[in-house]
Amino acid sequence: MIPYGKQLLDAADLAAVQQVLNSNWLTQGPKVPEFEQAILLKCQAQFAIAVNSATSALHIACLALEVGPGDSVWTSPNSFVASANCALYCGATVDFVDIELETGNLSIQALSEKLILAKQTNSLPKVLIPVHFAGQPCDMPAIAALAKEYGFKVIEDASHAIGASYQNKPVGNCFYSDICVFSFHPVKIITCGEGGIATTNNAKLARKMQMLRSHGITSEAEELTEPSHGVWYYQQQMLGFNYRMTDLQAALGLSQLSKLTHFVAERHLLAKWYDDAFADNKGISPLQQQPYAYSSYHLYVVRLLNLNKTQHKDCVQFLRQQGIVGHLHYIPIYLQPYYQQLGFKAGYCPQAELYYQQALTIPLFPGLTAKEQHSVVDALQHFLENTQ
Numbered sequence: 001m002i003p004y005g006k007q008l009l010d011a012a013d014l015a016a017v018q019q020v021l022n023s024n025w026l027t028q029g030p031k032v033p034e035f036e037q038a039i040l041l042k043c044q045a046q047f048a049i050a051v052n053s054a055t056s057a058l059h060i061a062c063l064a065l066e067v068g069p070g071d072s073v074w075t076s077p078n079s080f081v082a083s084a085n086c087a088l089y090c091g092a093t094v095d096f097v098d099i100e101l102e103t104g105n106l107s108i109q110a111l112s113e114k115l116i117l118a119k120q121t122n123s124l125p126k127v128l129i130p131v132h133f134a135g136q137p138c139d140m141p142a143i144a145a146l147a148k149e150y151g152f153k154v155i156e157d158a159s160h161a162i163g164a165s166y167q168n169k170p171v172g173n174c175f176y177s178d179i180c181v182f183s184f185h186p187v188k189i190i191t192c193g194e195g196g197i198a199t200t201n202n203a204k205l206a207r208k209m210q211m212l213r214s215h216g217i218t219s220e221a222e223e224l225t226e227p228s229h230g231v232w233y234y235q236q237q238m239l240g241f242n243y244r245m246t247d248l249q250a251a252l253g254l255s256q257l258s259k260l261t262h263f264v265a266e267r268h269l270l271a272k273w274y275d276d277a278f279a280d281n282k283g284i285s286p287l288q289q290q291p292y293a294y295s296s297y298h299l300y301v302v303r304l305l306n307l308n309k310t311q312h313k314d315c316v317q318f319l320r321q322q323g324i325v326g327h328l329h330y331i332p333i334y335l336q337p338y339y340q341q342l343g344f345k346a347g348y349c350p351q352a353e354l355y356y357q358q359a360l361t362i363p364l365f366p367g368l369t370a371k372e373q374h375s376v377v378d379a380l381q382h383f384l385e386n387t388q
């Protein structure tokens with residue numbers, strides 16, 4: 001089977017992990033701060049807080065921005081459930097902004113219109129979480145302008161987008177946001193096994209996230225409410241969690257990070273080959289790439305314009321029979337049973353639902369061979385030619 005995505009590990013990655021296994025520090029040693037520094041260098045931000053997943057990073061990012069009961073967080077329905085769940089963890093409510101069909105990213109127009117209405121009804125969001133879908137950055141200057149006008153904070157869910165850039169500035173530099181979050185799950189661009197990180201240029205937010213990832217505990221002399229009782233002394237000052245990344249994960253992340261540019265370049269070559277192969281097919285529409293954006297190409301998504309719901313399902317089935325794992329990114333979050341129980345109804349974001357009916361993710365990962373790519377294109381075109 002050809003998967004839709006997978007990690008690429010080499011001998012250097014294995015050696016990096018083994019070195020940690022042979023050391024005194026499996027966790028809370030030197031590798032985590034080293035990984036954080038390397039991410040900062042790559043992203044040109046001031047602070048990085050490594051944690052055990054992007055989900056944890058989203059959670060502590062919301063808490064650092066003081067999201068709580070009575071607050072509203074807005075995100076894109078075309079994302080993984082974690083982009084919305086983080087608001088619910090904090091006791092806030094979540095709402096969804098419809099997307100643009102061509103990119104799968106949240107629509108600036110839909111956002112503007114929703115903000116105008118929310119202002120009239122006194123229900124503006126505290127935080128917006130735009131998602132850089134498939135690795136292509138959202139229109140961040142437009143989002144930042146709206147954030148300023150309406151007074152909300154911005155957390156970029158860049159789980160798909162490490163290695164992406166925006167007008168030649170790396171995603172993660174937080175130029176247009178308060179906090180940016182990356183994921184290092186094996187299916188993403190680079191992996192730690194499991195892992196995530198939050199970047200920010202705000203020292204206060206950074207310090208809060210550092211405490212929240214480790215029980216809300218500090219032993220920094222200047223932060224204690226009374227003089228230290230000794231080197232063993234610490235204080236819990238807020239309710240935190242154990243969201244720490246291990247040194248094993250950080251060592252793997254460091255080794256993977258050294259190959260990031262190369263991985264993304266290879267993804268671009270593979271994507272370009274698909275683009276060319278589909279150029280003459282009116283029924284296949286790859287995601288549109290914006291001129292300002294350099295995608296990390298976490299996913300290669302096409303929209304199958306002429307298929308109905310049943311044919312779309314049959315297509316995924318047919319590809320599986322040919323040994324190709326097609327995938328669907330994403331079922332609109334609010335159509336999940338849990339979110340329907342919260343009161344969301346089908347029809348809420350019509351573009352996201354139409355997108356979901358048409359979209360298909362086909363295999364894209366470093367190491368995908370020309371032969372495999374040919375077989376994907378042939379299978380897809382064969383199905384389309386023999387349908388209708």
Ligand SMILES: *Cc1c(COP(=O)(O)O)cnc(C)c1O
Nearest residue numbers: 053054055080082159183184185
């Ligand atoms: C993968 C993903 C997450 C969650 O990442 P984890 O590291 O698995 O917690 C969040 N948001 C999006 C958009 C993702 O794709």
